[in-house]
Amino acid sequence: MSQIGEKAVEQKSNIVTRIDLLKAWWKWCLAVEVPVSFDRMQALAFGYSLNKVLRKVYKDNPEELKEAMKRHTSMFNTNCDWGSLIHGIIISLEEQRALGNENITPEIIQSLKIGLMGPLAGIGDSVDQGIVATIPLAIFVPMALNGSVIAAFVPALIYLAWSYGYSWFLMKKGYSLGKNAVLEILHSGKIKKVIDIASIVGLFMIGCLSSSFVAFKTAAVFNAGTSSEVVLQDILDGMLPKILPFALVMGMYLYITKKGPKYLRIIVYTMLLALALTFFGII
Amino acid sequence: MVIKAVLVGLLYWIAMGRANYFFSFAFRKPVVLGVFIGLVFGDVKTGLIYGATIQLMYMGGIEAGGNIPSDQGLAACIAIPAAIINSLDPAASVAIAVPFGVLGVLINNLRRTINSFYNTKADSFVEKGEYDKLSTFSFILPWLTNGVLYFTPVFIATLFGPSVVQAFIKVIPEWFMNGLANAGGMLPALGFALTLVVMGRKQYIPFFVLGFFFHAIAGFSMLTGAVIALCIALIVSMFKQNEEGELT
Known part of the structure; x- marks a missing residue:
């Protein structure tokens, strides 16, 4: 009550x-x-x-x-x-x-x-x-x-x-x-x-998600002397699968934690990197 | 075409004008916008495919503290109409979306600069006790300002953009288009890196690494991944509880 x-x-x-x-x-x-x-x-x-x-x-x-x-x-x-x-x-x-x-x-x-x-x-x-x-x-x-x-x-x-x-x-x-x-x-x-x-x-x-959605592969091929070709991506995959996307995410993570949230700069750098690597036929 | 441009402009305003935040946040996903833009152009299916393809680039579209790393709404509202009209292939739509995603950040910064004006006005209304005006200057007016800021560029881009894009695509070299598409593949990394930062638990980074390489090796579906993740989390918390129990 x-x-x-x-x-x-x-x-x-x-x-x-x-x-x-x-x-x-x-x-x-x-x-x-x-x-x-x-x-x-x-x-x-x-x-x-x-x-x-x-x-x-x-x-x-x-x-x-x-x-x-x-x-x-x-x-x-x-x-x-x-x-x-x-x-x-x-x-x-x-x-x-x-x-x-x-x-x-x-x-x-x-x-x-x-x-x-x-x-x-x-x-x-x-x-x-x-x-x-x-x-x-x-x-x-x-x-x-x-x-x-x-x-x-x-x-x-x-x-x-x-x-x-x-x-x-x-x-x-x-x-x-x-x-x-x-x-x-x-x-x-x-x-x-x-x-x-x-x-x-x-x-x-x-x-x-990073492994699934970040696409970053190298197309570089080396001529190892006599007629045999070495595909760089195969070597990388043999070491650690998808090491490039992993390095990319971790690299950006470290950049943000060290230098602060400078997203625009990261995006522009990534675009320039992608354009340059594509131009030289590396990706 | 003018009506279509008006509609796409309005869609972008709904998406980024941010009235009713939860709704606009859900609405601005390229996969959702793709359906509506497709509807405007009378081809839902095609719009959906472009939207979903662009969405892949913005999977981790996190906005920590209201800072958008990239404006997925602008990317979608400019790239999808251009792609539908010129029937581009989906990879090319990503290449167009990338630079506009970056430009959208500038619109957001402009908006937040202009809004400072309303702060000053608000102070004078509080001083004078005009609280109804304070309300008006706190929501309706900033929202309409947003409208002008967000509607205009997309309206113009939809009206003239697709033909410009077509001319552009003919001129620019192939490696450049491929480079932009490759950048589109790399940029999701930023969203994920940002999510790691926002979660702010450095000591838990090994779980990220574990998830990454599990998936890299096994390539299971995301639902499978969620089940594994939940089990790991529950096992870890079991051990943690025991530790805390010993301490007390």
Whole structure:
């Protein structure tokens, strides 16, 4: 009985409804990468998502509202999908603050936001794009090459189901758990284990994909003295199969880790290398 | 032809304008765009084949932190119409796609530079308490700006591109076309290398090496690969759990 009573009190003190939360989530999905700029990244998308919610919770306090708006149009960048956990947490904290919880200071809100966006982007980008978006493509694109229109859409549908479902789940979770969500989600042993397993599967699959989709073969042939020809690719295959594609991927990996994400330069170098090697008949 | 060019331009806007990120991310895959561009030109099957062939080059199309290494949407929206109209062979469509994928990165950088203007505007609206305008300047206006930025080049390219491409292909030497096609074969390496970097687990790189050479030797299907990968991961986590158990 007392539990039900407590729940009723809790509900009464909630300003943010499920519908508000749903709207904020939808706006985040809609806007996330649209107003991205070099200096503040997804800042305006975050503000856009929280705009109506903040106006609702700080209805009677224009000064606090302005401060909150400033907070949430400042630099922000994370993974769109996993990042919605942050929105849930921040909405819950702003609501508590508006309701008079003095313990929740702007500093706490801001540092949680900044502190969480990096780790969530790291996990999110690798799981979403490295695994959920890539592995179905690898399975279904060969079927699409054989002319199956359905196979062309299956990877997209898998990705959409996952990202919409999971980001809404995290938004709700973030809101209901508030600041405890951080500890709950990032430090729970179960999640760590799942991420660990996902990483191993992902890396192994990236290996299979690299072997399957990176095409780099030499056509060089040497004349070994009397009439016999030596095909360079055969020698390489005898040493280690597909050593050239392997060296290419590892070379790019090392280049990025050493010199930073200079993709454009890598692409241009690769194109020049390919053109030069083709010109001299090496590939 | 003008209507077709408008439609392809709009497709590219949907793909790279990024409204509704998840949807646009799924939509911009060349294999998906290929079907729609094929539909515009009345030949779904051919569009699909070109799209799927170009897709092979962008298998690891990862966008860490919103940085696109190569714009697969632009590559598809320019190469596929040109390939359909001139009935090129699929390898040649890849050769056309490569340079435009690179150009797309520049459009993205231009977009992110222009968007800084909206940040400045946003600050003044917050200061004045005009929160509805803040919303407008946070989504609708940047999105329409995207529209101009993304629609225009593809519209022009579809209108004039295919005939230019045809003239071009007649002029440029064969080794150059082959070189670009070879570059198309090598470039997927970047996507995979980038995924390795983003996963950020140096100590797990041996799993990548294992996957690579397993596949290089056995050449199994990707589904088989996933099953093997899952088993290895579960076995490893079993050992890990034991280790942690001993520690505590």
